[in-house]
Amino acid sequence: MSRIRQTLAGRGKHKLLVPFLTVGYPDFDTSIDLVRTAIDSGADIVELGMPFSDPMADGPQIQYSSQIALANGTDMKKVLQAVEQIRAGSGVPIVLMGYFNPVWARGVEAFAAASHRAGADGFIIPDLPVEEAADFLLCLKDLDLSAIFLVAPTSSPERVQLVDSACTDFVYAVTVAGVTGAARKFSSSTDAYLKGLSRSLSRPFVAGFGVSSPESAVRLCRHADGVVIGSALISAFRQAKNRREGLKSVRCLLSDIRKALP
Amino acid sequence: MVAKKKTVPDVRGRFGPYGGRYVPETVIYALEELTEAYRFCRRDKEFRAELNNYLSNYVGRPTPLYFAERFTEHLGGPQIYFKREDLTHTGAHKINNTVGQILLAKRMGKKRIIAETGAGQHGLATATVAAHFGLPCVIYMGAEDIERQAPNVEKMQLLGAEVVSVKSGSRTLKDATSEAMRDWVTNIASTFYIIGSVVGPHPYPMIVRDFQSVIGKETKKQCRRLWGGLPDVMVACVGGGSNAIGVFVDFLKDTSVRLIGVEAAGHGLRSGKHAATLLRGKPGVLHGAFSYLIFDSDGQVILPHSISAGLDYPGVGPEHSLLHDTGRVEYAAATDKEALSTFKLVSRLEGIIPAMETSHALAYLVKHRRKFCKADRIVVCLSGRGDKDMPIIRKMSEQSG
Numbered sequence: 001m002s003r004i005r006q007t008l009a010g011r012g013k014h015k016l017l018v019p020f021l022t023v024g025y026p027d028f029d030t031s032i033d034l035v036r037t038a039i040d041s042g043a044d045i046v047e048l049g050m051p052f053s054d055p056m057a058d059g060p061q062i063q064y065s066s067q068i069a070l071a072n073g074t075d076m077k078k079v080l081q082a083v084e085q086i087r088a089g090s091g092v093p094i095v096l097m098g099y100f101n102p103v104w105a106r107g108v109e110a111f112a113a114a115s116h117r118a119g120a121d122g123f124i125i126p127d128l129p130v131e132e133a134a135d136f137l138l139c140l141k142d143l144d145l146s147a148i149f150l151v152a153p154t155s156s157p158e159r160v161q162l163v164d165s166a167c168t169d170f171v172y173a174v175t176v177a178g179v180t181g182a183a184r185k186f187s188s189s190t191d192a193y194l195k196g197l198s199r200s201l202s203r204p205f206v207a208g209f210g211v212s213s214p215e216s217a218v219r220l221c222r223h224a225d226g227v228v229i230g231s232a233l234i235s236a237f238r239q240a241k242n243r244r245e246g247l248k249s250v251r252c253l254l255s256d257i258r259k260a261l262p
Numbered sequence: 263m264v265a266k267k268k269t270v271p272d273v274r275g276r277f278g279p280y281g282g283r284y285v286p287e288t289v290i291y292a293l294e295e296l297t298e299a300y301r302f303c304r305r306d307k308e309f310r311a312e313l314n315n316y317l318s319n320y321v322g323r324p325t326p327l328y329f330a331e332r333f334t335e336h337l338g339g340p341q342i343y344f345k346r347e348d349l350t351h352t353g354a355h356k357i358n359n360t361v362g363q364i365l366l367a368k369r370m371g372k373k374r375i376i377a378e379t380g381a382g383q384h385g386l387a388t389a390t391v392a393a394h395f396g397l398p399c400v401i402y403m404g405a406e407d408i409e410r411q412a413p414n415v416e417k418m419q420l421l422g423a424e425v426v427s428v429k430s431g432s433r434t435l436k437d438a439t440s441e442a443m444r445d446w447v448t449n450i451a452s453t454f455y456i457i458g459s460v461v462g463p464h465p466y467p468m469i470v471r472d473f474q475s476v477i478g479k480e481t482k483k484q485c486r487r488l489w490g491g492l493p494d495v496m497v498a499c500v501g502g503g504s505n506a507i508g509v510f511v512d513f514l515k516d517t518s519v520r521l522i523g524v525e526a527a528g529h530g531l532r533s534g535k536h537a538a539t540l541l542r543g544k545p546g547v548l549h550g551a552f553s554y555l556i557f558d559s560d561g562q563v564i565l566p567h568s569i570s571a572g573l574d575y576p577g578v579g580p581e582h583s584l585l586h587d588t589g590r591v592e593y594a595a596a597t598d599k600e601a602l603s604t605f606k607l608v609s610r611l612e613g614i615i616p617a618m619e620t621s622h623a624l625a626y627l628v629k630h631r632r633k634f635c636k637a638d639r640i641v642v643c644l645s646g647r648g649d650k651d652m653p654i655i656r657k658m659s660e661q662s663g
């Protein structure tokens with residue numbers, strides 16, 4: 001059984017904590033340390049950001065981390081190297097998240113195969129909706145890699161069904177219409193939307209975009225099976241005085257959320 | 263008038279392999295809503311009457327097809343005609359599209375308008391129609407473009423638009439477009455995104471083409487009236503490709519007509535500093551569509567360069583990618599230097615200051631004049647006027663002492 005399916009099958013009432021970190025931010029080695037810290041702080045699945053020059057679905061924090069990563073030479077080879085290094089010390093599922101062009105440029109089939117060899121478990125490509133993903137899906141299926149698509153508050157009931165059936169293991173629910181970003185106040189309409197998803201989706205789903213605190217995580221997890229937290233981690237690291245303090249901030253934020261969640 | 267049956271794009275928004283919808287899930291619903299609204303409006307008599315009324319009485323159509331006698335004499339070869347889009351309200355072809363899209367926005371009940379702009383011509387044309395309909399309007403523009411196209415920034419602000427300076431990445435059109443898309447994702451229900459060229463996710467490349475096709479339709483009639491036939495050659499500059507598609511699309515089936523699109527060669531095609539997407543790029547995905555794109559072996563988009571803000575873009579419309587592959591349209595390029603000297607030349611010869619973008623199309627003719635016969639009739643899409651380019655001219659003459 002795949003690592004992702006094992007994690008999902010064994011979760012019981014446990015809610016999934018899914019940190020997102022950009023490979024190469026603030027530098028290659030520190031980004032690996034950040035991921036290890038996240039795993040030690042209770043991550044159930046990690047999302048590794050593959051930096052792209054034009055991240056159109058991302059807010060300022062993830063844009064910034066991508067820029068820094070590209071500037072220090074983080075390419076797709078380095079991304080795979082990061083997967084290998086993390087995999088060497090941990091069995092936590094690793095999902096690669098990024099835009100389609102870098103994957104396309106390396107060759108969809110070749111890159112999927114290389115990711116699999118490095119120890120990755122799945123992909124989230126926000127600018128590749130189900131309709132455009134047929135070829136990519138075939139490659140992932142051959143390798144038993146997970147395909148994770150997004151649903152949004154604007155998705156019609158038909159599209160929610162389409163995404164549900166295209167996802168192999170779990171679904172990623174975008175909490176609000178918008179880009180990734182810092183702290184959001186979730187409203188009762190977010191609750192209603194997630195509640196609706198918990199009824200209409202056949203698969204587990206994690207909620208992401210704008211999760212910044214234990215309170216927001218707990219709120220989303222009333223209906224979702226887990227939360228994704230990204231921009232808030234980058235922001236926590238950025239605000240710290242130095243690297244050591246930065247790692248500590250990330251560890252504390254994730255541990256606090258982990259403790260607050262069932 | 264018989265509506266021409268269009269074979270591309272297909273229902274998935276594909277021009278051959280190009281196009282599609284490479285966008286975040288949040289946006290899909292808005293694209294479907296727009297597709298539906300447009301499908302209805304394009305056949306709706308009332309919508310078409312309203313659009314035509316705006317095109318005649320607000321935009322100032324039809325625009326003249328003008329015989330450029332002194333430019334023709336100077337070239338000593340083919341006969342050159344200018345399709346005078348510079349004479350439209352706001353001074354470029356861009357308004358043909360913004361008038362159409364804002365009428366769609368109004369029909370769809372949208373309350374807020376956003377747009378990206380490079381040269382500022384699309385931003386100006388958007389700010390203009392937004393003012394006319396009393397809708398709040400935000401224009402995203404790269405910080406570098408705000409500097410080199412300053413006159414347009416002041417006009418947009420005068421018209422009541424908020425101009426947001428985009429400082430990320432290349433600080434030009436590419437990043438202005440990314441920023442506009444981020445705004446759209448965030449305000450998707452209330453906001454209509456007026457895209458300025460035949461780029462972006464389906465249905466934009468189709469909608470913008472259809473609204474710009476008025477250029478070519480008029481040209482065809484005017485050629486018939488002037489000499490009773492078709493032109494031999496048509497030339498247009500290609501940034502995203504909207505003025506080029508607009509003037510070409512009605513002639514695609516007339517295979518005797520040579521169609522030439524001119525991209526920006528910047529410092530030269532081998533310099534690495536250019537915006538010649540079709541000549542030097544390869545198929546990839548940016549801003550919602552699969553099309554030719556300039557990117558490195560790792561898939562990262564390479565910062566383009568052109569003296570002209572409107573051509574300074576690493577992508578191109580998906581229909582151009584198809585026309586490039588099929589060979590129906592030939593693509594060439596002109597350098598910064600060639601465009602700049604042609605800008606000055608045409609100003610002096612014709613008393614018409616062409617936009618720096620347009621000057622690339624004109625520069626192609628200067629360079630290749632000997633390849634044509636004296637009897638050839640060539641129509642150039644004079645996509646816009648060049649008063650917006652005075653800061654560039656000033657800077658260049660300062661640099662050359």
Ligand SMILES: Cc1ncc(COP(=O)(O)O)c(C=O)c1O
Pocket residue numbers: 354355380381382383384458459460499500501502503504505506571572573617619620645646647
């Ligand atoms: C006068 C003029 N011509 C051409 C262009 C290039 O756009 P397109 O290729 O879509 O016509 C611009 C864009 O700003 C422009 O202002």
